[in-house]
Amino acid sequence: MESSSLMSEGISLMLFGMGFVFVFLTLLVIVTSLMSKIIIKYEKSAGVLPEDGVPSPSTFIPHHETNAPLQAEADDKTLISVLTAAVHKYRSRHK
Amino acid sequence: MDQIIRLWHNSGLYQMEPGQAVMIAIGMLLLYLAINKNFEPLLLVPIGFGGVLANIPGAGLAEHGGILHLFYTVGIESGAFPLIIFMGVGAMTDFGPLLSNPRTLFLGAAAQFGIFVTLMGAVALSAFGVFDFSLADAAAIGIIGGADGPTSIYVASKLAPDLLGAIAVASYSYMALVPLIQPPIMRALTTESERKIKMVQQRHVSHREKIVFPLLLLLLVAFLLPDAAPLLGMFCFGNLMKECAVVDRLRNTTHNSLINTVTIFLGLAVGSKLSADKFLDLTTLGILLLGMIAFSIGTASGVIMAKVMNKISTNKINPLIGSAGVSAVPMAARVSNKLGLETDPHNFLLMHAMGPNVAGVIGSAIAAGIMINYIAG
Numbered sequence: 131m132e133s134s135s136l137m138s139e140g141i142s143l144m145l146f147g148m149g150f151v152f153v154f155l156t157l158l159v160i161v162t163s164l165m166s167k168i169i170i171k172y173e174k175s176a177g178v179l180p181e182d183g184v185p186s187p188s189t190f191i192p193h194h195e196t197n198a199p200l201q202a203e204a205d206d207k208t209l210i211s212v213l214t215a216a217v218h219k220y221r222s223r224h225k
Numbered sequence: 226m227d228q229i230i231r232l233w234h235n236s237g238l239y240q241m242e243p244g245q246a247v248m249i250a251i252g253m254l255l256l257y258l259a260i261n262k263n264f265e266p267l268l269l270v271p272i273g274f275g276g277v278l279a280n281i282p283g284a285g286l287a288e289h290g291g292i293l294h295l296f297y298t299v300g301i302e303s304g305a306f307p308l309i310i311f312m313g314v315g316a317m318t319d320f321g322p323l324l325s326n327p328r329t330l331f332l333g334a335a336a337q338f339g340i341f342v343t344l345m346g347a348v349a350l351s352a353f354g355v356f357d358f359s360l361a362d363a364a365a366i367g368i369i370g371g372a373d374g375p376t377s378i379y380v381a382s383k384l385a386p387d388l389l390g391a392i393a394v395a396s397y398s399y400m401a402l403v404p405l406i407q408p409p410i411m412r413a414l415t416t417e418s419e420r421k422i423k424m425v426q427q428r429h430v431s432h433r434e435k436i437v438f439p440l441l442l443l444l445l446v447a448f449l450l451p452d453a454a455p456l457l458g459m460f461c462f463g464n465l466m467k468e469c470a471v472v473d474r475l476r477n478t479t480h481n482s483l484i485n486t487v488t489i490f491l492g493l494a495v496g497s498k499l500s501a502d503k504f505l506d507l508t509t510l511g512i513l514l515l516g517m518i519a520f521s522i523g524t525a526s527g528v529i530m531a532k533v534m535n536k537i538s539t540n541k542i543n544p545l546i547g548s549a550g551v552s553a554v555p556m557a558a559r560v561s562n563k564l565g566l567e568t569d570p571h572n573f574l575l576m577h578a579m580g581p582n583v584a585g586v587i588g589s590a591i592a593a594g595i596m597i598n599y600i601a602g
Contacts, residue, residue: 143600155334159327169431
């Protein structure tokens with residue numbers, strides 16, 4: 131007697147639980163897509179936030195000369211633009 | 226002479242019970258797995274060592290007043306440690322892949338199926354008189370299928386504190402075994418051509434979206450399922466600290482030193498639950514077995530869900546990323562990626578698999594909230 135009520139409790143928890151997980155995540159999908167649409171639309175007029183965020187307050191003061199990392203960053207940028215150009219060329223040839 | 230006899234009576238050898246000896250051996254085995262085989266060493270080293278400490282005869286480290294018992298009371302009984310860990314996990318999580326393809330949330334939902342099937346399994350076993358699990362026990366065992374250590378510990382501490390040791394060991398060992406358990410299931414359920422599906426490049430997700438998302442999730446949880454608010458609230462808080470980028474110092478503490486500190490104490494406290502009288506019985510074996518089933522079903526239902534979604538939608542999903550819907554971040558996503566590369570060396574699925582992977586974390590936290598709500602509330 132008791133075992134069958136345990137079974138039915140189990141079944142109802144399973145159905146209820148699985149159902150709720152799906153309902154919740156479906157809602158999350160809808161709300162998230164909506165949020166993305168609104169923000170993308172907004173950012174078309176307002177512009178995006180800087181990728182690395184607002185400069186954060188920090189007590190850390192680098193000791194080394196800041197020249198080297200800047201140089202590396204500049205190198206990276208050139209490298210990226212060269213790579214992009216190459217990919218474009220490759221794609222336009224292999225249509 | 227009396228003194229020598231007293232010393233002998235107080236020695237570990239004299240007081241040792243067979244069960245304690247076995248538990249010390251099990252603790253050593255966990256240490257061996259962690260150190261030599263690299264199975265989740267960050268957790269199994271403290272857990273294994275805690276298990277050894279808890280079983281030192283006569284020392285009473287895990288009994289009332291012992292230091293391990295103290296860690297347990299402060300951190301796990303109160304629910305604090307798993308929640309702090311969740312905050313750290315939030316501070317490490319990148320929702321970018323999820324935001325660029327929100328549909329992957331369904332995969333994270335489907336993979337929670339394993340949790341509930343196992344709950345049914347545990348209930349059925351006790352209905353047939355094999356084990357004696359209550360509904361609360363069954364729920365705590367099922368959550369192993371969420372493959373999320375902190376969530377399992379949180380739920381077990383709320384619903385079935387007696388089984389906590391076995392449940393924690395099971396969920397962390399299966400997380401370590403993800404690369405062994407998942408691939409055969411994934412191969413069996415997909416065809417070669419399905420594994421070769423190339424997914425469309427993910428769109429760029431703007432910074433603003435990433436900041437708004439944790440707040441949105443928090444509001445949704447607050448409105449619909451406050452029982453999941455402790456877990457997801459901490460998770461969202463950690464994530465907001467990461468994404469808003471103005472509190473980098475707090476974020477660094479959260480996902481480095483704080484999470485490490487708490488992991489040490491969490492591991493030791495879980496180890497304290499590995500005492501012979503609680504751990505050494507058939508129930509533990511049953512839990513390990515059910516946990517394994519939970520995990521396998523979760524993996525399978527994630528993959529199947531991806532295939533179903535492919536039938537409906539034109540925007541194809543590689544079913545291999547479905548298995549990442551069980552949380553186990555980032556191991557499960559790496560497994561998806563590896564299997565994808567196996568069939569097609571140019572098909573990188575890692576970033577695509579991270580979507581369902583973090584969705585799985587949300588999904589299992591929701592499932593945990595429902596169970597707590599249903600049983601305790």
